[in-house]
Amino acid sequence: MLLSALRQFLTLLLSLLLAAALLAAWGLLIEPRWVAAREVQVAVPDWQGPPGLKVAVASDWHIAHEFRHVMTMARAQAVVDAINAAAPDVVLLPGDFIHGRGEDGTTPEQIAAILGRLRARHGVYAVLGNHDWWTDGPRFTRALRAVGIRVLLNEAVPLPGTAVWVVGVGDRMSGHSDPRRAVRGLPRGAQALVLMHDPASALDLPALPGLTVAAHTHGGQVRVPFYGSVVAPHGWPKDKTRGWVDVGRQPVYITSGLGVSIYPIRINVRPEWVMFTMGSTSAKAH
DSSP states (O other): OHHHHHHHHHHHHHHHHHHHHHHHHIIIIIGGGOOEEEEEEEEEETOOSOTTEEEEEOOOOOBOSSGGGSOOHHHHHHHHHHHHHTOOSEEEEOSOOBSTTSTTSOOHHHHHHHHTTOOOTTOEEEOOOHHHHHHHHHHHHHHHHHTTOEEOSSEEEEOTTSSOEEEEEOOTTTTOOOHHHHTTTOOTTOOEEEEESSGGGGGGOOOOSEEEEEOSSGGGSBEETTTEESOOGGGOOTTOSSEEEEETTEEEEEOOOSSOOSSOOOBSOOOEEEEEEEEEESSOOO
């Protein structure tokens, strides 16, 4: 009887250890590199932009040389190729391009050389994230602009050839967020594509028709069924780390991003880049 119970216990223990090992392998080696290309339809009342405008959003790259940091230079180039193959009209890059502060020797110029290969008819727009500012914000801005990427800091610019505007809000965590300044130059009733790194910036953003996207949370990186995200950055609600979330006075799409930070693991939160297709409706925007 005792021997039988011991065998059952050992079998259960080995099964649990095997399950833990498989989960660790999945979370460390497979899911962080299993990039999803998502498609999202966005309906805006009386949309003033081109019908079917395709807006690609790719955030939180956290690019580094070392394999253990997931988003290597080679993998970043592959993501760029995938986005280009989807033929976006606009590309929005909501920040955190570098892993850490570039301790492994990765430079803003190396990252810009990769992201500068992105192609879109109406241009590529970016805001910097906290890691970019911690590394060297002005240097990142110069490097990205040198390859043709429009870097915005609390400002709005017209999308060429359209009635739509692009609004870029600065990073909140590094002290650069000023949403009200960002929209100060918008014409009354203007529709906009708004990008920011930290979704908390949307709390101070006036309601704008169009599309608003944010990043920073990585979707929590680990989500437990029936519980949600295990962690969320800096007091952000754990149940609002990805997808459509009502923040302040408008819906915001929070992308789970492409890379990892702090711990190199993803479980039940695939990395993603998103292609939004804009259209018109008399209903709510999402």
